[in-house]
Amino acid sequence: QSVLTQPPSVSGAPGQRVTISCTGSSSNIGAGYDVHWYQQLPGTAPKLLIYANTNRPSGVPDRFSASKSGTSASLAITGLQAEDEADYYCQSYDNTLSGDVVFGGGTKVTVL
C-alpha cells in the first residue's frame, strides 16, 4: 500500500478531460510539502511531468495541468490524445518515514 493514494485507472475518449487524484495525509501533502507528477510510457523510465504542484518542465504540453489543496493533489489532462496513454505517478515528501520520498501507487490512463 502506497503512502499516497491514486485511482488504479482512468479512461477517456480522445479530446476529453480526465483527472487523477493523489490523496495523502497530514505528514506529507497536508503538511505543505510539494507534489510532483511523473509520466511513464510503456517500457520506458518515468519522466517528470509536473513539479512543485503546478509547474511544467520545458517541453511538456500545456494540456497537462495540476493543482494541490489540503491533503490532496490532482493532475488533469485536457484534450486527451492517444500518446497520453501511460502510467502516472504522484510523489511528495513525508516527514514521518525513515525515507522521505513517497510515491502514489500509479494510475493507468487509457485512451478509448
Add this chain to the structure above:
Amino acid sequence: VQLVESGGGVVQPGRSLRLSCAASGFTFSHYLVHWVRQTPGKGLEWVAVISVDGTKTSYADSAKGRFTISRDNSKNTLYLQMNYLRPEDTAVYYCARDNGGYYDDSGFQSYYFDSWGQGTLVTVSS
C-alpha cells in the same frame, strides 16, 4: 543530462549484486541522487538517497541493513551494493537526480526527480 545504469542480472537468493549509475552532462557532485525501483507490473518504490559528498545516506525500510548506496564524485558514478538479496527485490532499478533536494541538520530534504536513467533489471531467483 544523462544517467546510465548497469550491473543488473539474474542472481540467486542470498547473493549480492552491485549496480552502477554513470552520470554525465551535469555537475554530479552538486546533486543528491537516489535509487528508485519498480517491481514488474507494479509501482515505484523509493530505495535510497545519498548526500552530495557521500557522507550521509538514507534507506527505505526494505533496504536497510542489506543495501548500501555510495558515490564516487571523481568518477561521476553512483552505486548500490545489494546484499542478501530476496525474490521480492526483483525489480527494475533506476537512478534519479534530485533537483532542489539537500541535506541539513534536519536530515534529507528530497524534492523531485528531474532526470532518470533507463533502468537495470535485477532478477532474484533460484
